[in-house]
Amino acid sequence: DAKTTQPPSMDCAEGRAANLPCNHSTISGNEYVYWYRQIHSQGPQYIIHGLKNNETNEMASLIITEDRKSSTLILPHATLRDTAVYYCIVRFPQGGSEKLVFGKGTKLTVNP
């Protein structure tokens, strides 16, 4: 699996957009980019995933560069409840034998 690099921490003001970067320069053509987050003491929560097109859902947007070597997760209007550790994972979907590899992620703090 391709490795990912994320900044260890970021801050964002409440109501502003939070842009979380992820570098995955060794990604292969059939690997997807997944984002999860973990709010303190809770289980990880799926946010979004994509292959090469930009994706948007009710939680966030995912922007993947044309060369696919990096991506950005965007929370358009961050709230205090978005304070969490955000994990970027690159993975080829393998159905039931899929094994997600979690790094240390980015700790996002949303400030009032």
Place this chain on the structure above:
Amino acid sequence: NAGVTQTPKFQVLKTGQSMTLQCAQDMNHNSMYWYRQDPGMGLRLIYYSASEGTTDKGEVPNGYNVSRLNKREFSLRLESAAPSQTSVYFCASRGRTSGAETQYFGPGTRLLVL
């Protein structure tokens, strides 16, 4: 739907004691997983079950056993607990719920081994 549930929420064991962590999902998912998370670290996969009747080792299986009791339930057993197994344990299931096929996690079991 309750999603993925885990019991107990907290447990304290003495070295050498045994216990079983329970996990159940009501989303009709085929695949289930057990992870552990140590302080300041990401999750590491212990065991997984791609489908009912099958189990496979993950990254850190030593000291653990699992049982896929049926499609809903996947248990993790510590036969002889060691302080190094102090951790937070998360169960997950994989399937398509609310649009995306991905893994959905339970709330975790916090285990302290003295």
